[in-house]
Structures are given as C-alpha cells and as structure tokens.
Amino acid sequence: MAGKQNNNNEDKPMSESPANTAAPMDTPNGPGKGGWVDRALNFIEVVGNRLPDPAVLFLILMVTVWVLSLLLSGVSFDAIHPATGEAVQVTNLLSGDNFAYFLSNMVTTFTGFAPLGVVLVAMLGVGVAEQSGFINAVLKKLLGVTPQMLLTPMLILVAIVSHTAVDAGYVLVIPLGGVIFYAAGRHPLAGIAAAFAGVSGGFSANFVPSAIDPLLQGFTQSAAQIVSPELQLNPLNNWFFTSASCLVIVLLGWWLTDKVIEPRLKNVAIDGDPEEMPVMQEVGTRERRALRLSTLVMVIGIGALIAWMLPGDSALRDEAGNLAAFGAPAMKSIVPLIFLLFIIPGVVFGYAAGTFQKSKDVIDAMSKTMGSMSYYIVMAFFCALFIAEFGRSGLGTLLAVEGGNLLATMALPGPVTLMGIILLVGFVNLFVGSASAKWALLAPIFVPMLMQVGFSPDLTQAAYRVGDSSTNIITPLMPYFPLVVVYCQRYVKSTGIGTLVSMMLPYSVVFLLCWSIFLVIYWSLGLPLGLQASYTYP
Template sequence: MSSEAQAPQSENGRLARILDGIEKVGNKLPDPAILFLCLMLVVWGVSALLSNMSFTEIDPRTGEAVVIKNLLTAESLTSFLTGMVKTFTAFAPLGVVLVAMLGVGVAEHSGFINTALKKMLRITPVKLITPAVVAVGIISHTATDAGYVVVIPLAGVIFYAVGRHPIAGIMAAFAGVSGGFCANFIPSAIDPLLQSFTQAAAQTLDADIQLNPLNNWFFAASSTLPIIGIIWYLTDKVMEPRLMRSTPLDEGIDAPALDEIGERENKAFRWASLAMLGSMVLVAVLAMPESSTLRDASGSLTNFSAPLMQAIVPLIFIFFVIPGVVFGYANGVFQSSADIIKSMNKAMEGMGAYIVMAFFCSLFIAAFSQSDLGVLLAVKGANFLQSLGMPAGVTIVGMVFLVGFVNLFMGSASAKWALIGPVLVPMLMQLNISPDLSQAAYRIGDSSTNIITPLMPYFPLVVVYCQKYVKNTGIGTLIAAMLPYSMALLAAWTAWLLIYWGIGLPLGLGASYTYGL
C-alpha cells in the first residue's frame, strides 16, 4: 500500500483514538445528576474563596466592580433550602420538555408519527436523509426549543427505520438544532432578542444608534448551507462508521416499525393531517388581525414578549395531540379517552431520568448565576481580548473563540450576550467594527460549542435519547461524538464569516461592517 493511501488511514486512526480516549475519560465521570451536584458544591466552595477578594472588572449590569457572592453563608444556605422547590419547578427546560412530550406521546403511540415517517421516507432518498434531518433541525429554531423535544428523537427513529445507526441520526439532528442554533433562513425570535441587547450595548457609546432586528438575517440564512454540508459529511463519512464499529445497539429496542401503509391507516392519516392543518390555520387566523391578543404591545408576533412566541410549547402540544387523537380513533388504536391518557403516561415513563437530572441541573445553574462567577469569567475574557489590541479580522476571530469558551459555562444566549455585549460591542465600535458584525461573530461562538457542554440544559435529554438505543451511553460518549462537529463548525463558520465579510455581502437589513466614530 502506498504512503499516500496509508496517510488518511493513519489520520482516521489517530482521530478514532482521540475520540475513544475522550469517551473513556468522560464515561468515568459520575452519573449526570451526581455530576451537577458535585459542580454545585464546587461553585459553593469557589464562591466562598473568591468572595473575600476584590476585583477591578466592572459588572456591566451595575456599573460597579464585580463582587462574588459567598454561597456558604448561613443566609445563602437558608435561601437555597427555602427556594429549592421553586428553583426546580421554575427551571424552564423542564416545563418545555414535559409539556411537549405529553403531546408528542399521544401522536407517537397512536401511530400518527410512525405513519408520517413512513410517508416522509417514501419521498426522501435514503442518501439525503442526513441533510434533510439537519435542515429540519435548523428550521426548528423558528419554534424556539421545539427541535430538542421533537426533531432529535425522531431523527433517531428515522435512521433506525432505514437500517442506519440511530445514534448517528441523533448526533446529526443535535448538531443541526444546537450547533447550528444561530443559523436559519427563516427569521426567528432569537433575531430581535439578540438585536435588543446589541443595540443597548452600542448605545452606551452612541446614544442615537439604531439597529434593525434582522441585522444578521442574510448571514444567518447563508450559513445554513455550509453548516448542513459540514454535518452531513461528518455524520456519513466519519462518525457513523465509527459508531458501526464501536457502538452496537441493544437488543429489544422499542422503536416504531415502518412497515407498509394500509388503506385504513392512509385514511386515518389524511383525517389527522387535515385536523393538524386546521388547527394551524385557526392559530394563523387568530394571529392575523393587528388587534390580536397573540401580538405584543408593538404589534409584533415574533418578539420574545409576543404571546404567540410564549405559547409555542403549548401549541406544539396541541398540534400533536389533535392529529394523534384523530388518527388513534380513525385507525382503531384508541377506543376510549383512557387510551389517550395511557399514551401520555407511557411518554412520561421514559422521562424519569431526565427529571432527576433536571433537578440537580437547575440547582447548579441557579448557584452559578447567584455567585456571579459567570459574570467575572465573561468580563475578564472580554477585557483580555481588548488588551491584545489585534487587527479587526483577528479580533473578530478571537471574539468567536472567547464566546465559544464562555459558552461552555453559560448556556443562555441572551444572558451571555447581556453580560459580554456591553463590554465587547463598544470596544469593537472604537476599532471601527460595527455592532452588526460583533453580533454575527457572537452568534457563531454561541452556537458551535453548545453540543459539547453538559451544562447546556438539554444536553442530559440528548443522553436519554441515546440510551433508548444504547443503555450505557454516558456523558463522555456524547461529548466524544459531538466534539468533531463542534470544532468543525467553530472553524468553518468563522472562516465563512471572514469570507462573507471579505466579499462585502450584506449581513442583514440595514446592517454594516464598519462603524464611524
């Protein structure tokens, strides 16, 4: 064999050894619930140590020096105990997942989702399953967190149904939903949300500056194609072959069997689809009038404050329950209302592990937030970037990697930008870099490392999805699986921004690359 042929094999072998090592080390970590508990105790200890230290970094929220709060005082511990239940029940992903899964459970156990998948596979070539899954994952951002509770688990079912490794489907969908979070050719609620923080940060230097809510739309839309291409290549050529070699599936997997569609099933699906479409049309009609109660005070339907956006998860529940019930009765699966409730019960049976993890995760995130350690980390990083005094292009790259690093510890896109933005945006404006470009760079770093941090609230849920097919899937397994996606997205997406900037293509509506002092 020639040395040229041996080189790729050697590189693939080296990558496999690295990923196997990461998986092995990661899986030696305790159960995710215990991991979050240990991290919370670490935060308590570090907060006690740093609370006696003075810092020169300025908290952008208060305009005063950052002060670390000691979480081991009697007052803090009392507050922790009295607020524990509220902290858990107010944990946003918990309600999102459970409410959506109730509706999805009805649609799944009635057979509606099974039939929909069979029909989708009939019109989608097997070779295009991966890009189709990734594209749907990216589009799902329009409905806030719907992708995490709908697209990712269904991707596993789809891959399993066509004889592919279901974990590969989950990985591809996870990379699209979470790694490609800030890319979408359809404007979503994340656009005006980030713009509002960017504009507020820019106005600390220029009180009259106004930014368009869709100031990154064109760049976000253009990013979808390279992101789909990267995830498609990694899934089909790198990660799925590795899974086939090293990760055998468990026996007796409870996944839908996608057999032929009978006449009764076809008829039931038509009625169920009409019911789903009718419910969507009804919501659209109710939202259309300018006086609609689904609009916010400014008349917008897409702002985060709009009731329509706040009702996305309940609407997901409704849009799955209605066709699920219609299909179940029409196809003879449901005989009474008790069968509907049983389908919800069955959906909840698989969520026990996630609920336990969510309990400890909520406590850790609350402790990390209350201590202000995240604020200190973010501001120190931004100040360090400013002190380097690098050229504009290098500064933007540095900002992307800084945000990607901070994102490992702070999952919320809005909270992170609220902390970093007031430091970075004015700083870059003084380097003649526009707030629009700063926001675009932020979106790349904020998305790319979502998929490799267990501190991302939905990360434990993805572990649960994988355990449906391979019970010994652990945190290390998922991190090792998603690391190549994360690094590839971070590098390629940053390069795409530099190319896009170099060509001079518009970032979005009313956007610019430079800011004139």
C-alpha cells in the same frame, strides 16, 4: 426511503433493521483500530464515560461552586460589571443567609427550571402522537419520498428551521432523527447526532426569523448606545448572514454525519429496550385512511392558527403588532401550540386507526411517555439547582468579564480580533449556556470596544452568534444535554456523557473553524449582513 432500501425494510419491524446487527464498538479498551482522530475520540468517550452519572456530576459541580464562592468571596477583583459599573464580587453561597435562601427556594428553583416545563408539556402531546402510530405513519410516508442520499441534509435542515419554534427541536426533532435513521437501516445515534448538530450547533443558522433575533438585537443596541446614544439597529440585522450560514451548516453537518460519525458508529451494537425504542411497521389500508384524516385535521388547525395571526390587532401579536417579538403571545405559546399540534391529530389517528378505543388509552399514552422521562426529571432537578447557584455566585460573571478584558488589551488585527471574540464566546458558552444572558453580559464589553476600532455592532453580534452556537453541543452544562443522552440510551444503553461529547466534538470543532472563516470571507466580500446593517462604525 425511496428505492431498494425502503423495499427491503417495508414489511418488517424496525427491531429487525440492519443497524441492529452491529458488533461491539472498537474503543481504547478493545482492538483500538482506526486513525488518530478515531483513537482520540474513543479516548474522549472512555474518559467521559468514567465521569459520574450526570445527576451526580451536577451535584458535584454545585458543591464545587459553593467551595469556590467561599474561597473567593473575600477577594477584591478589578473586573467591572458592564451593566452596573461596579466591581465584580463573588458571593459566598455558604453564608447563613445564602444557604437558607438556597434551602427555602429549592422547590421553586426546580419547578421554575424553564427546560423542564418545555420538555414535559411538549412530550405529552408528542407521546400521544407516537403511541397512536401517527408519527410512525408520517415518518414512513416521509421516508418513502426522501431519497437516501438526501436523508441527512433534510434532517439537518428541519433541525435548523425548528429554531423558529424556540426549543421544539430538542423535544421533537432530535429524537425523531434517531427514529428516521433507525427506520432507514442506518445507525440511530448518527441521526440523533445530525439533528442535535442542526438544532443546537447551528442555532444561529436559520433563514426563518425567530424571537432570538430581536432579543439579541436589543442587547446589542443598548450596548452600542453607550458610545452613540442615538444609534438604532434593525432586529434582522444579521438575517442575510444567518440565512447563508444555513447552507454552510447543512453541508458541513451532512459531510460529518456520513463520512465521520456514522462510519465510527458502525460497530456500536444497538441493545436498547425494544419497548423503549420507537418501531415503525408498514402503513396498512386503515392506517392510510387514518393518516389522511388526521393530516387534514392538522392542516385545518394550522390554517385556523394562521388566520388568527394575520389581523393586525390579533391577540397573538404584541402591543406594537409584532408576531416574532420575544414578548408576543405567539412566541410565548410555541410549546402549548406544539402540544396541540400533535395531540389533536394523534388522537384522531388513534381512534381512526383503532389504536385508541377509549379515552383511557389516550391518558395511558401520556403516562407511558412521562414514565420514559423519569430519568430526565431526576437530572433536571440537580441541573436546575447547579445553574441557579452558579448564577448567584458571580463566578460566571467574573469569567466572562475577565476574558473580555483580556481580549481587549491584546489589540489584535481586525480578522484576528473577530476570531478571538468567536473563540472566547465559544469557551464561555461551555459554562454559561443562555444565549441572551451571556450576550447581556458580553455586549456592553465587546460592542463599545469594537466600535472604537471601527467594527459595527452588527458585525460584532454576528461574531457572537457563531461562537455561541458552535460549542452548545459539547457542554454537559447545556440544560438539554442530559435529555439528548436519554434519547441515545433508548438505542444504546451504555451511552454516557463521554459518548455524546465524543460524537459531537467533530461537529463543534468543524463548525467553529469553518463558520468563523466563512464570516471573515463574508465580511471581506462585503456581502450584506442583514437589514439596515453595516460592517463599520461610524
């Protein structure tokens, strides 16, 4: 940090940070001071922390899904699946064939769990960069040029931009949020919360186009063609709105972090294992030389990557010559590129700074990082099984279709309908986390329905994106939610699901309300949604 705070902390390990001297938290079990909002959040935290361990919770939920699938499998529903045109049917997962399928595919269900590979591969590279001291040196320099008052918005902005690299924010930016705040003498959980809010709560707020744009547009266009077979949409049909939303999320997240979340955390004692908590020492002369060398290597690597991407016939482009398309090799290589982006300068820094003496030191750094991920791997096992079984049961499909049909029959005024869609999507998102899978299911319901009353597919998609983003940060069923709990436990051992939910709930509520109002105002002013986008149909 620039200014006096940085000078005070410059010459001592971060284990001596002022944030480490916090007193025990005031909760409903303690003095219970504070306003009604603080008491309500404390109550949510206490209740949430009484839930079983996340791994056990996923196991209980899976058994619940099995029982519900048995009870509802014989029930006939009027809900029609928009993609198949057939009545939604709940599958009995406890039948002989289905349970045999579950057992025979248990291993591949776990190993094929997408977040698992993303997290572990990226963390191998990040772990080397952290253990070598490269990340600490970079952050120390970053803190030296970032004014304290701008630390929170800068972190949230970086978290938002990280969406461009698919899931990089979850494995990189969120833990770094804790490290940066801890180094600045602020509570690390506030940094994790701010980064989590930007990465996940502001998922659809980004001024940099990413693979999610054409992915969602494809589902929207297919749904719109049910009504108008010739209709074509631009992949960046929400770009202007999501770019403007970036400013909204940064400002809201900044205010919430500094005025609501961090004051509430002031009495939360940091009692994490010092060996698990990243520590940043002063950058010495040898480290500064190593940092310059490793940064140069990183810049050369990025330059080489850009040079590889630029030609129209680059192997990193898809068959149509697009770099940002979901199927382009560049998009599919994001995680391996993150691995290389960190491990190469990390190794260079380690040898130049003397923290690595031989190749075994690099392997030991990877091993230590994987050791810290053991708890997440256990949770990922049960999470993967639950999500797979929930999808196979048809319960998620039934929930989404029935909710969409209910909204359709209410025939509400335009702005109210738009808000209703956002709220419904936010609710469904608590149970069905995948943005693409959920929109593939809901788009054939919402898009044609709203086209009949004059809403353009572009506007409907924008409303969906607001609802899909806002509640990501309060659902333990989101695949990366347990990982964020693990990040918090580095600093506060008692952190549980309730702690994280209560910490993120203000972000979720404020984002959902204010972002929805922002969309209605944006619509009322007639500001452009994106490229070749409209508000009305036809």
